[in-house]
Amino acid sequence: MPGSSDIAVRMTGISKRFGGVRALQGVDLEVRAGEVHALLGGNGAGKSTILKILNGVHVPDEGTIEVGGKPLTSHSPEASRAAGIAMNYQEMSLIPTLTVAQNIFLTREAKTAAGFIDDRTAVTRACEHFDMLEVSVDPRRLVGDLGAGQKQLTEIVKAISQDAKVLILDEPSTALAVSDVERLFVFLRKLVQRGVAVIYVSHRMDEIARIADRATILRDGQNVITADIADLPIDTMIEHIVGRRSLGLADVERGDASRGEALLQLDGLSGVHKPNDVTLTVHAGEVVGLAGLLGSGRSALARVIAGLEPAVAGTIRVHGKAAQIRSPHDAIDAGIALVPEARATEGIIPDHSVETNMTLAVLDRISPFGVTDRAAARRITDEKIKTLAIKTGGRDLAVSTLSGGNQQKVVIGKWLATDPDILILDEPTAGIDIGSKSEIIRLVRDLARQGKAVLMISSELSELLTACDTIAIMADGRLHEVHPREHFDDPALAGTDLGHRLQAAEQQLQNRIQGALAAGEENQHVDS
């Protein structure tokens, strides 16, 4: 049995750029055989990038990787797999047209004596794994027919069934109930006793404290600290994760948008799975932020309001009048616009021009008798380019030639062209650089000042705290708490510099999100 000092993975000086964005800068990660090593960091800290490099999906620009003492020279999923590394992806490694069992054992199929694939054995073995975790997933079903939770379970079993030397689990607990997480932990303990190295990623600090032996914390693509869990109380962990915010965001003036009429009122709104019974009001001139972890139901709520998913219960009122929203078209007519999360697929048509993209949602309005009024289209486009300060060589250039921040402004411009009263922004700053982020946040404040009601989803807490007047915390599809922004300020820190105060507020918010999560789980327990 290997001693605890054996190094299973040693990544040294890893750097990676995506276009102009530095995702990782000289990051070191050392994982011992026989330990559970937590990898922690906020959104955009570089966790998933470094894991994807270890797993061969990305090729590092600089740095070296050793697995089990041997340097990993070629970077591909096959090479990493051959080196004994297994990872669960967030649903991305599953083939919808194959069954659960076929997916789990893809490329490692059980064979009959004659060398043919033996799917029955695969089903039996898959059952054993699911039984061990005491979850029920039918291995014979097509993955395309499964819900998100079952897909994630399949991903987890696919990873743990590989008999790997290094097992990477990326947020495995989002699909699991508390009792299932316990069983996963028991299993992981057994694995590490056999000398397997486990890299565990989770946003749930209490889990980390229970399962991990050591932790490495990343922030903004750099190492912050690697330490034994015993030396990292949860408070300290959060402090390291949040860090000292750059002033880029902190110096955005929140200003004093006066709250006007209640523009958007949700009463007991429920979707098919999520959201669940959400009651919330957004006033004219107000920015309401939705905080919560992945899967907390924030995006689902946005999609229900925007008519992309059906509401099964509750009402949506706009300007105090009940609105019947059954399609995105209804939502646009009601004055609601959603800037979606996945910019590249849901926001823009990358190869089309700025003008085409900008006028897509208002085509009907500028096309009398079905013929598009090009002059009107140009006018709208030029006006938005000017007011949103979009940096582009011209309205005829393809949107794909713009930077991420400017692409996002095009999406926002496209929806502002519909002249909405209510604007919903889902992760508006995802994947754009810090400078453009503060520009987007300023823009959000401006829109509120113009009297629009803004609902904003962001996983970057500093952003929510900078942009919002009110912050609502979601977990498990439910709205748990609604606080005015000031509640997160520590009165004791009044007068100290903005960055410092923002950092403290962020820790406060992070704690509340964790609290909501725990409360949600207790409810779940009672329910079941």
Next chain:
Amino acid sequence: MSTAETRDGGGGALRAWLGDWRQNIIYIGFVVIFVIFAVTLNDRGFLNPNNLLNIIRQTAMIAVMAIAMTFVLSAGEIDLSVGAVAGLASVTVALSIAAAGPVAGVLAGLATGLAVGVFNGWLTTRIGIPSFLTTLAMMGIAKGVAMWVSDTAAVPILHQGYAWVFGGGAVGRIPVLLFWMLVLGVIGHFTLKRTSFGRRVLATGGGETAARFSGINTKSMKFRVLVLSSLAASLAGMLYAGRLQSGRFQLGEGDELSVIAAAVLGGTSLFGGKGTVIGTIVGALMIGLINNGLILMGLEFSQQLIARGGIIILAVALSQKR
């Protein structure tokens, strides 16, 4: 996958199979059309063994190409060059037999398919040209080369042994073509459903990113299915050549559409990830059956085209999930 599971339990399985009727429309449709023709065309000799064997003879080449096409479509690609490649191979086979004998002829035929397939695969996976365009261009190139090297004339094949093995022969009354179709069908079926190669092909077409993340070399899979398809096309060309005892550039012309129709009728998805070789063969037989029946009915060629198109649309429409 449904067919594998249906064996597990007796009556319940049958009910599941019928409940899944959209998936199995091809088999139901085949039986229905066969029965209709058997009843209405009995007096015109539809059920005459010679007529039925003729259907096999006319369908075998389409079936051979369609078996490989099932792999291509399952991997999310397409091959439009199969008909032209069959024509080209028939010419190279005939010329090589005349020059150096039957063994050289067979090797030349397969080499033709291999060369085209490697070129198709290379352009598609290395240069990144979609297979639709690669093989569309190759369709013209292959036909052009075939016309050029044969001087647009038929090249006779005088070697009787070759002609017997590749398409012309019969064991008793059973045409050799039936054996080719059955043997390749069985190999194709097991390769797709029961080997890791087949599983990787289905995974590549079912979700390319996911397949790559699972450690599958998806480019290599696409390369291989395109080579496989051209090889099958060259074999089909050799069968045409053997059956007609000559190589001609027109052989196989337009077959790509029947080949793709056979696979899609059989339940293979044009979008990848789903394919069945058995369905494909039945699809090919069904197209042959329809052609035969319409001819026996005495329809004119123009009417045959319209009726055939209508039946194919109906069958595919019925197989769609709502």
